[in-house]
Amino acid sequence: MRKITIDPVTRIEGHAKITIHLGDDGQVARTQFHVTQVRGFEKFTEGRPYYEMPGITARICGICPLSHLLASAKACDAIMAVRIPPVAALLREAIHCGQIVQSHALSFFHLSAPDLLLGMDSDPARRNILGLAEQHPALARDGIALRKFGQRVIERIAGERIHPSGIVPGGVAAPLAAAGRDAILQELPEAVAIARRTLELFKTILDGFRGEIEHFGRMPTMYAGLVDAAGALQLYDGQIRFKSATGGIVAQIDAARYNNYIGEASLADSYLKAPYFLPLGYPDGIYRVGPLARLNVADRCGTPAADIELGEFRQRCGAIAESSFHYHYARLIEIVYGLERLEALLNSPLILDRHVRAHAAVNALEGIGVAEAPRGILIHHYRVDERGAMKWANMIIATGHNNLALNRSIEQVSKHYVHGERMEEGMLNRVSAVVRAYDPCLSCSTHAGGLAPMRIQLVGADGAVLDELAAGA
């Protein structure tokens, strides 16, 4: 029995390692995905006032603090038992669109485009955003511009690009100024153009990845995502819909009832819990969340251009897109959706309304808030005492839902691409690339994409290092 370790996995958000166990015949026997960090937010927030939770939990992540802010603020709304002003919901959703666009742009352009456009087997020293900028300068510029646009949307509505203070329990902190709205609307066409041409480019290279599509986590699982009352894609608010592997709606529930449908298992050698669909049990209740799952569960996107793209997506990939490689495709469609939705929200006659916040003290001792983070369903669940001190918290982070699917995808890719005792960097890169397809946010923190060193070791049964590869700088 031999063991290959990929530690750390690069170009992802957070810290993870992968071990690949080889049998005596040199074939992959089993694999494991380890998340090697523990954060402890659920514990150390005990005793804090509930209304501090958005500010504290936003610090879970530097990439998608908005998702935590939204889920947390919604949990606080529930504790205050208030209806937030209608314009506050619109502004929160508009901020969230900016967040989806910038996070998806980061995932596609900065983290995964080096694999997709330079090649899985290309020189690892140049297979990063800098190498991309050399060979495809226009595309790299597009990626940076699109991410910047999303960040500026957040800044203009919520105050700051990262960890903004504008989303508060009861609504938002300040109304939107006409100048801010107009500035966003003025920059929007350029962002739409980038999103459209990137999606067109992606469709032209898709056929070059037949092998990856076949083996990058192509498996039957359930899917979960938020939908509105009409069954259309929702990112800010809605019901959780679970669909089966064949596309039947298994359950559609109010987010507050997640407890009855989602169980959490602990895996050995990983700090990441593994949620599963409770009625099916562990591990049969495996499901996926995120862009791919959202497009699989929704009847439609609800905006014109995104709906046309969704139609083509289903023609190419089937009514249910099974391969996790298609996360990339789904992500690009969601960027189009996010921009269209943002435009519609900003053009709402209500959007400049100045009553943006409801005030209240503790009216309920429990609150649950759900939002679609870029990576999937995010749940914040709080319990407080009568004075508003946090007694208990549970947060199910988007990447957690995908834990079982990630493990299974890694095993599938490894079994197909990794053979024998001689390692090739490209085959191990595919193991990392399938992780990147999910765009996991393991730490929830920004890391320098592509620059972290990757260490891969082939370890014999006696623990001796038989071979070693180092990549990155």
Place this chain on the structure above:
Amino acid sequence: MAQKKISIRIDGELVPALEGKTILEVARGAGRRIPSLCHMDGLKDVGACRLCIVALNGGRLVPACTTPVQEGLAVTTNSPEIAAYRRMIVELLLVERNHVCSVCVSNGHCELQSLATSLGVTSVRFRYRYPSLPLDLSQERFVLDHNRCILCSRCIRVCAEVEGAHVWDMMGRGIHSRVISELDQPWGEASTCTNCGKCVQACPTGAMAEKGWAVEEMVKRTAQVAGAAVRKGVSL
């Protein structure tokens, strides 16, 4: 009785002063910038924070807020040595409790934070103590978070001297000191508290705040409370 007029030198410049005034009052009156945290206009000074240290006659360091002026005194309000001590004092305040600006209601409106910035405290050379400290959420309108308290005692003094309620006191000694309401009762059970909020507005950090405000939202009305204290004349 009229106060006697005297002269002192501040940073070499001759400045007229009234006997009985403190160095801090005279120096600030003459336009000198001396940092402080525990001083608040209108309240009796206690010399708790030591940030207003100045050098007397080129040598001994004393707190300007509690040292009265004397005829012929020469005061140095700033020097490399004084600046180094002030930075160290701020660093020690920061390590003593759990000051996490990014998630604090007073972020951006905090006297400790702005002082650290103006003194150039870019890093802390001492080990953080990370004490486990409670919050008091029992009051209906206000919250007390000991993690952010610097023991300046402005809350104690404004309550006793201006509001006349004297809800607050200091318990324990040295680094174990803690602000308490009445005889260490929960604030919400303090029968003497009038719910006026002067302590909250006088607090230089996020230790005392109005309930319900999110990060960065607690803007204190310290100047108004100090103005009320001065008008009441308690420090004369």
